[in-house]
Amino acid sequence: MxxxxxxxxxxxxxxxxxxxxxxxxxxxxxxxxxxxxxxxxxxxxxxxxxxxxxxxxxxxxxxxxxxxxxxxxxxxxxxxxxxxxxxxxxxxxxxxxxxxxxxxxxxxxxxxxxxxxxxxxxxxxxxxxxxxxxxxxxxxxxxxxxxxxxxxxxxxxxxxxxxxxxxxxxxxxxxxxxxxxxxxxxxxxxxxxxxxxxxxxxxxxxxxxxxxxxxxxxxxxxxxxxxINLGGQVCNPAQRDIDDVARIIGIHLDIARQQRGHARDMMILLACQSALYYKIMTNIRQGYIGSLGPIRHLLSTIRPMLSDSNVHLPTKTRLLFISPLASNLYTWLKTRPQAARNVMATPTFRKFLGRQQHT
Incomplete structure (x- = not known):
């Protein structure tokens, strides 16, 4: 003391x-x-x-x-x-x-x-x-x-x-x-x-x-x-929680529009990282297939500003913006280790991974 x-x-x-x-x-x-x-x-x-x-x-x-x-x-x-x-x-x-x-x-x-x-x-x-x-x-x-x-x-x-x-x-x-x-x-x-x-x-x-x-x-x-409260918003999101995260991403983008240079890029990066969080929540609530529509719609609101920035996305975030389906598949495989090993051993997956690493 x-x-x-x-x-x-x-x-x-x-x-x-x-x-x-x-x-x-x-x-x-x-x-x-x-x-x-x-x-x-x-x-x-x-x-x-x-x-x-x-x-x-x-x-x-x-x-x-x-x-x-x-x-x-x-x-x-x-x-x-x-x-x-x-x-x-x-x-x-x-x-x-x-x-x-x-x-x-x-x-x-x-x-x-x-x-x-x-x-x-x-x-x-x-x-x-x-x-x-x-x-x-x-x-x-x-x-x-x-x-x-x-x-x-x-x-x-x-x-x-x-x-x-x-x-x-x-x-x-x-x-x-x-x-x-x-x-x-x-x-x-x-x-x-x-x-x-x-x-x-x-x-x-x-x-x-x-x-x-x-x-x-x-x-x-x-x-x-x-x-940790396992019954909380993160583990069991309500639709309102998902909608609020989407609104917050919109606020991030509004703030980015008011900034210049690095500060602007950082708020765009934040919106992209928050989109990962949105993806996880919609996966939990709507499933890996049912969540694709809302995820794609959200990404469409971010892409115009992302393309007009100097933001370099981390690998998982880049995968989400390239293909929400592939991103959801990746998340699904993470929860199923044996299925993940089987998929990652295929030539098609290795070719896809190599292509993303050079994107």
Whole structure:
């Protein structure tokens, strides 16, 4: 635990979104309060939970000492969605930096000490973004368990310095936009808010922050534990989820039209990478054949701008734009290893693969 200081100037706000998080919310809040000092403020928003999340939050806050209670703000509201919760945190934060945490996730024990070792004296901190990796757990770990699968969300490794074009390109290719894997300079959010009418709000807003950022710190270390919800939007997308991703891709293209040079190309690249995500979702919901029509329609909205850019697509994305059918076949084969080996051993497939490598 970092040494508390009565003189520590608040530098970081943690916005915690809590919705029906009763089994996990104590672990979430404790993971922040127990390792931080007076430099960290916490805003907890109970977003209309229907269980006893709010009662558990209040009981826990009441159990803290006076100093810790004073740096916590609890807000109870009618359910408005996670985007609205994050917007509240952004609006109420009065610190130079802000980060976010969901009510069923938690900081690992070394989070705060690791952050301080990366940034030095918080009063002298001068970075726009700090990005880190995570541990994910598909079994919805009990709070006391620490095991998890390391997941690399940060594509830059260990780095500090200017956010250069080649690094921004790697970030766009990776397209890992989970808002809780970063610390942000608060002013990056000036005149920007998470869209309350869209799912996948991170995918819409976070890339815009990278266009504004000039300096970045990244670490290979996992600093947060993420409890996977297998019943969530990614694994079981509703049609609204798919439609929202298509709308977000349209927003990416609109932003690209307002940009020039490398920034324009990066937003077009982002639209192409988001199309891969759209493809996966439609595959899950409509099947590998039924999804072809919607995928082809979406790609037709991107191609004109792609052809008028300097974007170089990664192999999987290029395959999608060359042939959605081949891309779906590739995805199907990945889920069936023996069938994949049989197909890849055929001369026709080898000839096709060789042709794509020289495209």
């Amino acid at each position: 970092s040494t508390p200081s009565e003189e520590q100037k608040p530098w970081l706000t943690v916005g915690i979104a809590a919705y029906n998080s009763a089994p996990y919310i104590r672990r979430t809040i404790n993971s922040v309060i127990q390792q931080t000092d007076n430099g960290v403020r916490v805003i907890i928003v109970n977003d209309g939970s229907r269980d006893d999340t709010l009662a558990r939050i209040n009981d826990l806050v009441d159990s803290y000492n006076t100093g810790d209670r004073q740096r916590i703000t609890v807000i109870d509201q009618t359910n408005a969605g996670v985007a609205a919760v994050r917007n509240i945190a952004i609006t109420k934060a009065d610190t130079p930096y802000i980060t976010f945490l969901d009510g069923d996730d938690y900081w690992l024990d070394h989070y705060y000490d690791s952050v301080l070792s990366l940034i030095g004296d918080p009063d002298q901190a001068d970075f726009d973004l700090l990005e880190y990796n995570v541990l994910e757990d598909r079994r919805l770990l009990e709070p006391e368990q620490r095991e998890g699968r390391f997941v690399r969300f940060n594509p830059l490794g260990n780095y500090r310095g200017p956010l250069r074009p080649e690094q921004l390109e790697k970030i766009m290719v990776a397209s890992k936009w989970y808002v809780w894997t970063r610390i942000y300079r608060s002013t990056l959010f000036d005149d920007l808010k998470f869209p309350v009418d869209l799912h996948y709000e991170d995918m819409m807003l976070v890339p815009q922050l990278y266009l504004r950022a000039r300096t970045i710190i990244t670490t290979e270390d996992p600093l947060i534990a993420y409890r």
